[in-house]
Amino acid sequence: MAIHNILRMGDPRLFQVAAPVSRFDTRELHDLVRDLFDTMRAAGGCGLAAPQIGVSLQVVVFGVDSARAAGQCPTIPDTVLINPHIEPLGTGTDIDWEACLSVPGLRGRVRRPNRIRYRAWRPDGQLLEHEVAGFHARVIQHECDHLQGVLYPSRIEDWQSFGFSDAFDAASEPDNRTEVPASGRS
Ligand code: NI
Numbered sequence: 001m002a003i004h005n006i007l008r009m010g011d012p013r014l015f016q017v018a019a020p021v022s023r024f025d026t027r028e029l030h031d032l033v034r035d036l037f038d039t040m041r042a043a044g045g046c047g048l049a050a051p052q053i054g055v056s057l058q059v060v061v062f063g064v065d066s067a068r069a070a071g072q073c074p075t076i077p078d079t080v081l082i083n084p085h086i087e088p089l090g091t092g093t094d095i096d097w098e099a100c101l102s103v104p105g106l107r108g109r110v111r112r113p114n115r116i117r118y119r120a121w122r123p124d125g126q127l128l129e130h131e132v133a134g135f136h137a138r139v140i141q142h143e144c145d146h147l148q149g150v151l152y153p154s155r156i157e158d159w160q161s162f163g164f165s166d167a168f169d170a171a172s173e174p175d176n177r178t179e180v181p182a183s184g185r186s
Helices: 027-042 134-147 166-171
Strands: 047-049 061-062 074-087 093-098 108-111 114-119 125-134 163-164
Touching: 027 047, 027 061, 027 074, 047 134, 047 166, 061 134, 074 134, 093 134, 108 134, 114 134, 125 134, 163 166
Parallel strands: none
Antiparallel strands: 047 061, 061 074, 074 114, 093 108, 108 163, 114 125
């Protein structure tokens, strides 16, 4: 088990386009996946991409168990996506909160397609193809953005909806707080 430092926004490695994985079911790949899950959990996140630990390969992991979801967002089974490709389904979009382990302390609302089809490979080389919607689709899009060198702040449309989490919390009336960040840090 190895918990890695997570690169923070400002490190140029976060803005590189990651290379595809060419060999599956290798010791190195399984070790990388394990380290990504360990690092994600240690940081309390719900997703992590290899470039966030300085590995410029197209590998992302995510997963939200019931304890992590805490009734505030849906659960998602632990998933590994390698060389993922995403295609939006339809034209519908949602705007919702996101946060990122590489942008600690902040959150913002981001518009994204609300239904996607994705194709990716598992570490053993098996092909995955699924259609997902809502929070699940948002997490995948956020993680796959990391593989293109994109961090969510670059997708902010309304700058009043981007800021420090504790400032948002302090500004909202406790009895009148209707919005909870749907997305965990990733
Ligand atoms: Ni992120």
